[in-house]
Amino acid sequence: MTMSLEAYLAKLNRAVKTRSGHDLALLVSKDNKDLLSAVRNFSSFSAASDISTVAHSTVKNKDWAAIASGSCLVAYLYEIERDPVLAYREQNTLTQLFNRVVEKNDNWILPVLYTITQQLRHIAVEADTILQNQSNSQNSSTEKQERKLEEAARTINRSLTVCLNDRNSPLESSRKQGIYFVLSVLFKVYFKLGVLSLAKSALRVLNSSSAAGDVPPLETYPKAHVVTFRYYVGILAFVEEDYEKAEEHLSAALNLCHRKSIRNQQRILLYLIPTHLLLRRQFPQAGVWTQFPDLARLYQPLFAAVRRGDLRAYESHLAAREATLIKRRLYLTLLKTRSAIVRPRFFEMVYRAKDRNSRMPVATFREGLHAIGIDVDDEQVECWCAVMIYQGQMKGYISREKGIVVLSNTDPFPKRR
């Protein structure tokens, strides 16, 4: 089945006239088969100016004609010419134009906006990869070019504003229904760019709008939107070490997440598991490891070491995974886990090995550490004990004159803070 350009444009025009957002979203997607079949007939780009002419004669609305020809151009450059860099440029222009079209419409247009913004993100990432490889092979690291994704972020940010600023349509047909989806696209871009500060400020904008009662309640949004949104808010809290807030959002995301989208559940658990450990000393059940082998590879040895209070093993597993953990912004939290959980467990094991003697010489702890290959002085051991007492992981006090740690008779290593 091939489709002529005219037939494609007519189809698109119909979708616009009937305000069929979902149909239209499919039609402007660069891998739509009708679109591809329509542009495949362009042998050369002398025909390119023709698209515009044909589009303007078929689609009467000037804006939509431009969007139609823009979509054709993107599909042609991306799928036929296989040039993501040029395709990116067109997609960005297209999205900017589309943002202005969205302003004149209500929520029927949102599916199209979703497709266009996501497509912009995908192509921008691809274009950056190509440009990156080129500049690497040329070895010309003299001046950094702005990444395409940074430019795309501004365009998508504009899309978000267009959704937030719907002051005309009633709530049930408001563009505000698109807020969380577009914000999630924007979060993805910011995380990819590593500019979490921008993600936070986007969140602040949203929070101030919703505090003013301008945003419908989160429950009224589709689950899919809410899951992604809360996932990112959870991570933002996680990297700020606000673990209570992280747990709240990540748990909510996990509960709403579709049973079958294993990959998304895995993404959420990647942050939720260490959060639970640090906050509640909770270990995942064995079933979790079998269901998510990737998580098992990353976490299982670490968690086993935590259980055993095996400080040395924990440190070596941590070191072996440092690069991955840093990349995922997990490293600092797992480092915190070491002093907050693993070290107290180790001290507890030494205490048990010494028949739960409530008067533990500092030297005994030092020797215990030495036995697992950690050589430190008495002052270091005292400092660690002091921190554990201060943080409530150990009950008792240190008598420096006698060189002993006097432990509480009841529950000297409380399990909960």
Add this chain to the structure above:
Amino acid sequence: MSAPPWSRSKFDKPSFGTVNVSKSIKTSATVPKTSNTSSFTPSSSSSSSTSATAAETTSSSRGNGGAAAAAGSNAWPPSLKEYVGRCFTAFPPSQRPMMEVNLKKIISAALDSGAIWTIDWDKQPLPIEPESNDDDMEDRLEALRGNRDKDTAMSDAPLTTEQTTKRKATKRSAKWDQPPSDDYSPPPPSPTIKKKKIDLSTRFVMSEEDKAKKESRARRFHSDSHENTATPTPPPPSFGADQLYISDGVPEVFVGRCQKLEKRYLRLTSAPDPETVRPLPVLKQALELLKQKWREEKNYAYICDQFKSMRQDLTVQLIQNEFTVNVYEIHARIALERGDLGEYNQCQTQLRALYEKGIPGHPEEFLAYRILYFLHTRNQSDMNELLTELTEKEKENEAVMHALAVRTALTDSDYHTLMKLYMNAPNMGGYVMDSFIDRERLLALEIICKAFRPEIGLDYLTVELGFESEEECLEFMQRNSIIEHFDSKTRRLRTKEAYPVVMYNRMAAFKKIDIKGQL
């Protein structure tokens, strides 16, 4: 705020077309598939094209395989270059991708067949028919979108204050004047180009060239939220932004003629006058003078002011080389030595940009300061991002390793390790740590008071709180109102009694601090 005056046109009225050519070629130079179209640059497109553009263009054609390599701009007839220029001026940006695709095909065909020198390019039809639509309006609108970049680079920080720390000058080697490994060499730009005096009547008229610049800036910084404002908003004179767009558009190089070594800092509100700007050779002498004066007089207010004016002279003359890095590094180190974190932070922001351009300096040393500075501001998420960007080479650097170890010690509240690191900080790291060490001492003391009972000796406190003498430690206790719980006979602190006071002081010290760290 007016547009940065030194960016005003020195050419009277270049045609709009001319400007467009260099702009388009610049754009296409960033696009891989068309980069053989990009190898025609300068000569035809007027003297206004920049060396930066030329360099970028040639570099982008380099990696592009045989065809492009063979098609160096020298191998092309001038008439072809003019033809390409015509192509770019004839089409609005919206049509350029298609035009470029076709143009590419025409030229590669000509190259393949060897007809490149025989075709009469003057009579060659354009690759596609120009189409008139209202996209031009779009372009113009886009050109008018202003850059709202915040003026952060040059905020009016107070020059100095009394030093807060009692660090002895001998304790750490102050290496503020560490010279860069090599001296800079590029010759100063030709002094024949002179800045025209701008009379008031023309200052508010936008030249065509300015429009073009605005356009290039709009592309870079275009801010979506002001899309529909038709009135041009001149950007505030933010140095970072100006450097970016000037080096990318038409260079406005001028060389000052001031021969005086010393100059007071004055924030620019109008075009810089070459008579009061010092050229590079004079600046180099001035730096030597300042280094000597700092060594001998240690007058921070004077030195800081002089360095600011030196940075300003460098900025307005667009000088970005090893000397620039050296000036910023020395100023940053001096600011650190005096605990002026605000001034230090300004320098380090510029230094990061200069290092990113590949200008040699001491990036690892300053990376370490930046990590320590994040610890001062307790910016967890920036720290996380910084960690994700560290390279293996950077992690092996002694100063960076030290800073990361400090970070870990802080996470663990491990005061014992922290104080050891404080006592052995490389470079000027100790001075950055000064900014947060008292806060951490209070936390350490709180931990100690909670855990050690019934008393703790002054000797232990002195060492574990990172003091050099018991007197300093006593003074610290005095300042924190716990000296009454100190038994001067046994020289021990009664921990239980001191604990609530320390806890109160610690909580006050850990309240959110101003992230800029301005004094």
